[in-house]
Amino acid sequence: MRSFAFGQVKMRLLKLVVVGALSSSVVLSGCSMSRKTRPCELHYADGDKPITSYRGYSTAIEYPAIENVTARAVQLSGEPRSLQRDVDDEVRDVTLHELMLTALSHNEIIETSALGGIGSKAVLTNPDGVASVYDSAIQETGILFGRRGMDAALSDFDARLASSLILSGQDDRLNTSGLPVSSSEGGAFNTSLSKALASGANVSVISNWSNSATNNPLNNYSSIYQGVLGAQFSQPLLAGSGAEFTRTAGTTNPAFGAITGVSQGVAIARINQDISLADFEVAVRTALSDLENAYWDLYLAYRLFDTSVTAHESTAKTLKLLVDAREVGAGNYTAEAQARDRFYETKANVELSLNQLYKSESELRRLVGLPMNDGTVLRPAEEPILAELRPDWQTCLVDGLTYRVELRRQKWQIKSLQLQLDAARNLVRPSLYAVGGYNVLGFGNRLASQGVNDPATGTPTNSAFGSMSRDDLNEWNVGMQFNMPIGLRQARSQARNYELQLAKANAVLAAQERSIAHDITNAIQDVAANYAAVQSNIYRLKAAEQRVDLHETRVDVESVDLVLRAQESVSVAENSYYQQIVAYNKAITSLNLATGRLLEFNNIYLQEGKWCPGAYDDAMLRAQERTHAVDNPHLRTEPAEFVSRHPVGGVELVTPEVHQAEDPEGPQPTPETPTQLRIEN
DSSP states (O other): OHHHHHHHHHHHHHHHHHHHHHHHHHHHHOOOOOSOOOGGGOOOTTOOOOOOOHHHHHTSOOOOOOOOOOOHHHHTOOOOOBTTBOOOOEEEEEOHHHHHHHHHHHOSBOOOOOSSSTTOSHHHHOGGGSOBTTHHHHHHTOOSTTSOOHHHHHGGGSOEEEEEEEEEEEEEEOSOSSOSEEEEEEEEEEEEEEEEOTTSOEEEEEEEEEEEEEOOTTSSOSEEEEEEEEEEEEEESSTTOSHHHHHHHOSOOTTTGGGGTTOOSHHHHHHHHHHHHHHHHHHHHHHHHHHHHHHHHHHHHHHHHHHHHHHHHHHHHHHHHHHHHHHTTOOOHHHHHHHHHHHHHHHHHHHHHHHHHHHHHHHHHHHHTOOSOSSEEEEEOSOOOOSOOOOOHHHHHHHHHHHOHHHHHHHHHHHHHHHHHHHHHHTSSOEEEEEEEEEEEEEESSSSOOOOBOTTTOSBOOOHHHHHHHSOOEEEEEEEEEEOOTTOHHHHHHHHHHHHHHHHHHHHHHHHHHHHHHHHHHHHHHHHHHHHHHHHHHHHHHHHHHHHHHHHTTOOSTTHHHHHHHHHHHHHHHHHHHHHHHHHHHHHHHHHHHTTOHHHHTTOOOOOOOOOHHHHHHHHHHHHHHHHOOOOTTOOOSSOOOOOSSOOSOEEEEOOOOOOOOOTTOOOOOTTSOOEEEEOO
């Protein structure tokens, strides 16, 4: 915008020059300036210049003027590898754990795989929706309705100090003969300290002082001081009462009315924080799953490239034999053409597999957060798992229904709705408040001194401060305030709404548990199927290699087609073998993902960042209290606890009673009745 402002200044200067030139021409020629001058008729002192289109300037796209620093991963990135750039970069062997550690340590934005090609990555299409390490802190520091953090919710219980000092004066002319002009001056200094309590009550103390001076001859004193020192309280007895309601709904604020709902309390803020942590864990888990799959994709790309190179070399060897045979007069042009066709086919496969290797490495670098090219080529140092895995169905199901973070998140949502429903039902009652207050009054023609006698009694008058302890001036009030909308339609509608939301949340939880059971089933089936396919492809590869050995021992013109087909079969069998190995390892990753054990399997655990120094002292005191505390089973927490350090409910395996067969060797279980599951929500 600075360039635009400069353009305006420049135009003003040019207009001054034009006006000066036109005014001189008017004086010399005597022409009239009554008509409006058109832009094309203006003459500028700096001569004629090409005019820039104002439409093009006005409709041009503008860019924000911010000073951002490009990430080092982009700055340090060299020219990417491609088939047109043949360089010999250093090979860097990397392990999966090393890449995971790098990704978790350097990425502030959680990167996931993109489906759809260029421009389809979530960080480009939906930048506000991508997960990051800041999400939990953003939630914790939120202040808006529905997204309040703990500090914002606790701030409702902070003491509030309000103070004002106002001076005033007024001079009026009166329609009287004795006092034609009325003059008055005054000031007011008011201070209050109020606080909301966990029970829903509000207490406040006040200190209000005022001074007024007037020239009215009927007043005893020309200047007086008045003061009030007091305290008031207000406690709800029906709707909105109790610590359980307050910790869920927050403090009552009539200024906002119904828009605040019953979700502004500390408990809901705490649950929202745990939900944001669950969302972050889901994002991290998905990112690590994508990273592990990308690691094995790169491993597969290397294997496919090696296979294509081997196939190309075999075809080239066969083609050379045929060319040599033709040169000595024993060749066949048809067989040579077939071999040459296969030669270029395998050459194209080498080029495409090499390009796929480059792309797989670039995708892995993006997920890890590395530059696209730092002079090294990543190569997996780990070999995939080849041992057979036989997952136990019951163990996997128990793990999935206990540790899947989606279920934990949904259970937090259910707990939040349960608390809000209780708070909404609390409001389906009349509003009844117990109120009271007591004030000590002060009056005097001085604020804090004596010296003037009372005209009526002749005794020294008290100051305003002194009168509070000597004159026994006070006021008090106590009573009840009742308010109830006839029918309580809004409160009942709110409670019904939360009942429906809670019913839906429980139905969603049940559907999630069914979906997780299906995920585990599919993962177990994929593990078994891919392992079986690996074994079959081993035998297929051995058979294809034996077939090649048998045909290559007697290469002649008549057997060229069989040799080429055998070589192609070896290439396809080897590709299928490594594809199934990678698919088997991906299936194991999917099984760990389905059971909720992926992070634990990779020794990754989430924890909070560093606390402030004072928090460590508070935590140590709490730890000492818990250490020396004595458990009393007869006590109950009010309000009830809603947080547990371990999974609550979960899954309990129940084995039904089995029928005992009459066998002298001992009891034998009958297979008619399977093991059943009892799920406690």
